Amino acid sequence: MLHDFAYAAPTAREELFSLMAEHGTAAAVLSGGTDLLVNIRSGIARPDYIINLKGVSELAELSFDAGQGLSIGACVTVTKLLADATVRQKYPLLVSAASQLATHQLRNRATIVGNIVTASPCGDMSSPLLCYGAEVELASASGTRTVTLQEFITGVKKTVIKPDEIVQRIIVPTTYVGGRGNYLKLKRIKGHDLGVVSVAMLTYGTKIRVAIGSAAPTPLLLSEFPIDASAETIKQAARAAISPIDDVRCTKEYRAFMVEEFIERLLAEVHA
Amino acid sequence: MRKIRLRINGDLYERDVRESKTLLHFLREDAGLTGTKEGCGAGECGACTVFMNGETVNSCLVLAVEADGAELQTIEGETAEDGSLSAVQQAFARHHAVQCGFCTPGMIMTVKDLLQRKPKPTREQIIHGIESNFCRCTGYQQIVEAVLDVTGQLPDSDKEGLKYV
Numbered sequence: 001m002l003h004d005f006a007y008a009a010p011t012a013r014e015e016l017f018s019l020m021a022e023h024g025t026a027a028a029v030l031s032g033g034t035d036l037l038v039n040i041r042s043g044i045a046r047p048d049y050i051i052n053l054k055g056v057s058e059l060a061e062l063s064f065d066a067g068q069g070l071s072i073g074a075c076v077t078v079t080k081l082l083a084d085a086t087v088r089q090k091y092p093l094l095v096s097a098a099s100q101l102a103t104h105q106l107r108n109r110a111t112i113v114g115n116i117v118t119a120s121p122c123g124d125m126s127s128p129l130l131c132y133g134a135e136v137e138l139a140s141a142s143g144t145r146t147v148t149l150q151e152f153i154t155g156v157k158k159t160v161i162k163p164d165e166i167v168q169r170i171i172v173p174t175t176y177v178g179g180r181g182n183y184l185k186l187k188r189i190k191g192h193d194l195g196v197v198s199v200a201m202l203t204y205g206t207k208i209r210v211a212i213g214s215a216a217p218t219p220l221l222l223s224e225f226p227i228d229a230s231a232e233t234i235k236q237a238a239r240a241a242i243s244p245i246d247d248v249r250c251t252k253e254y255r256a257f258m259v260e261e262f263i264e265r266l267l268a269e270v271h272a
Numbered sequence: 273m274r275k276i277r278l279r280i281n282g283d284l285y286e287r288d289v290r291e292s293k294t295l296l297h298f299l300r301e302d303a304g305l306t307g308t309k310e311g312c313g314a315g316e317c318g319a320c321t322v323f324m325n326g327e328t329v330n331s332c333l334v335l336a337v338e339a340d341g342a343e344l345q346t347i348e349g350e351t352a353e354d355g356s357l358s359a360v361q362q363a364f365a366r367h368h369a370v371q372c373g374f375c376t377p378g379m380i381m382t383v384k385d386l387l388q389r390k391p392k393p394t395r396e397q398i399i400h401g402i403e404s405n406f407c408r409c410t411g412y413q414q415i416v417e418a419v420l421d422v423t424g425q426l427p428d429s430d431k432e433g434l435k436y437v
Contacts, residue, residue, distance in 0.1 A: 007274065007291035007337055030335075037294070037333045038314045050291070052338060079327070103404030104385070106315055108327040109334070191403035 002040050009052040016056055017141035017164070023049045025163045030054075031075050032110040034102070035118045059168060064090070070172040078107035078115075091172060093181025093202050097128040100185050103192045113167050119153045119218070120194075126153065126219035127200035127211035128183055132172045139168040146171070156217045179204030182269055184262040185213075188249060196250045199262035203227060203270050210234060210263065215242040215255055231267050235260045276340040280305065281349030289336045295329075296320045298336035299346060307347035307377045311406065318405030321378035322346045328385045328404075347377035350384075360384055363422035364415070371409030379405045383419055392423050 010016040020027060028047035030036055031054060039045035053059050053074055060075040064086045072081065078098050081087055088095050101107060101115070101124040115125040116136070129149050136152040138145050138161060149170075152159050161167065181202035187193035198213035208225040222237050244255035273288045280303055287302050296313075299305045299322070311319030313332045320331040323345035350358045357365065360383055370376045379402065386393060386401035393401060398419045399412070407415065420426045 001297075002292040002294065004290065004292050007335070009337070030338075033333050033335070033338070034315055034330075037335070041313055050335075054338070102315075103318070104401070105318060105321055105328045105330045105382075105404050106333075109329055 003046060005047055006049045009055040011055040013056055016051065019051050020164045021141050027051055029166055032077065032114045034106050034110040035114060066174065068171060069174045072112050072170040074111065074113045074166060074168050076112055078110050078112060081112055090177045091132065093128045093131055093183060093200055096181065097124045097183040097200065100124060100183065113170055116149065117159060117161065117167055119157050119159045121156060121217060121219065122195040122214040124195060127198060127213045129170065130211040130219055130221040131181065131200050131202040131209045132176050135171045136167055137169050137171060138165045140165040150221060153218045176202055176204045182266055184266060186258050197255045197258045199259060199266060201266040212238060212242060212259055215244045215259055231264045234263050234267065238263060274337050276337060278339050278342045278344060280344045281346060291337055293336045294332055295334040295336050295339050296331035299331060305346050305348050309374055309377055318382060319375050319378040321381040321405065323381060328381060347380060350380060359422050363418040367414045367418040367421060369410060369414040369418040375405055375407040379407065379415060
């Protein structure tokens with residue numbers, strides 16, 4: 001049983017923002033619900049008011065523009081991203097990570113935006129989006145503002161989002177379109193699991209971009225490497241950047257070890 | 273309370289529900305369709321899997337009010353009006369892919385969805401396809417065999433006897 005709350009499903013942005021301004025921190029926005037309903041059930045979240053975003057049709061848009069890049073609206077599910085031919089062609093690293101995110105049922109509901117708003121260190125979409133230089137567009141009654149994904153996530157489950165704001169979309173620029181990428185995720189079992197540690201690698205032209213999940217309070221984007229960088233160079237930069245912890249899923253030593261192992265495997269794919 | 277209208281297995285339901293009620297509890301308590309089970313209640317185990325507008329969802333993670341206007345299919349819709357079982361259900365029975373039975377309704381929904389997307393899945397695709405659903409009894413082997421059978425991928429010699437019992 002969930003605690004009682006009021007519910008609204010606005011169909012227009014104006015209505016959505018006025019509800020958010022009115023209810024402030026007492027309200028929670030609902031899109032996929034795969035984190036929110038779990039948190040309500042376990043008592044971590046206790047909103048008095050739930051505002052379902054899915055009635056606002058423009059928030060479900062997934063589109064590509066040669067100038068601006070890929071626009072992923074707040075209600076775009078993981079399944080919708082995976083089914084998109086343009087995404088599959090231009091952003092293979094997003095596809096690699098999205099296909100490893102949770103289960104088919106959860107991918108049918110969970111959203112890409114929700115994955116980064118939750119801001120878990122192990123969120124599967126954060127590292128690949130960091131590699132692509134993604135930006136986050138926040139919106140409220142008073143307008144919109146854009147921050148980089150690096151600026152957006154500030155700590156474990158912490159972001160710069162304000163109580164009256166939503167993330168209305170993620171923008172993935174075209175800078176690295178044409179690049180190759182892969183995402184490796186360590187799990188405790190072969191089936192679906194949260195990432196124990198993960199590494200995303202994107203090669204574009206003469207550059208290699210690397211991001212790491214579950215090895216620090218936030219997902220980490222390393223500084224760019226030249227395409228002929230040795231595994232040792234990248235591993236050294238990773239060692240300096242990560243601050244893994246022991247937890248129920250893994251020890252910090254194993255996390256650190258697997259980050260380096262994944263870097264070697266991904267780099268071997270690049271040079272294959 | 274809010275009024276919702278939705279179609280379940282072709283039948284129209286119109287009910288007043290609490291905003292905080294999950295779709296799973298609506299199915300079991302309001303619609304009286306207790307075939308769908310609650311396992312973990314947190315999207316981990318897949319026991320509550322149903323079809324919503326053609327896609328499988330964990331009904332424990334959907335609010336009933338979100339399903340207003342939706343088309344649902346549950347395990348009750350698998351069986352024909354005369355009580356005869358669907359091909360997937362028959363294959364599960366033939367291969368003893370059911371032990372305690374708690375995961376079975378969700379598992380069958382997941383298999384049905386898998387077969388819509390991949391009509392002839394390989395063993396690996398079946399294993400990957402049912403990763404969303406926990407079964408603590410069978411060890412999954414009989415379930416995989418049932419799916420191979422219903423898709424015509426088991427030699428006749430493998431269909432005889434109860435190999436894994």
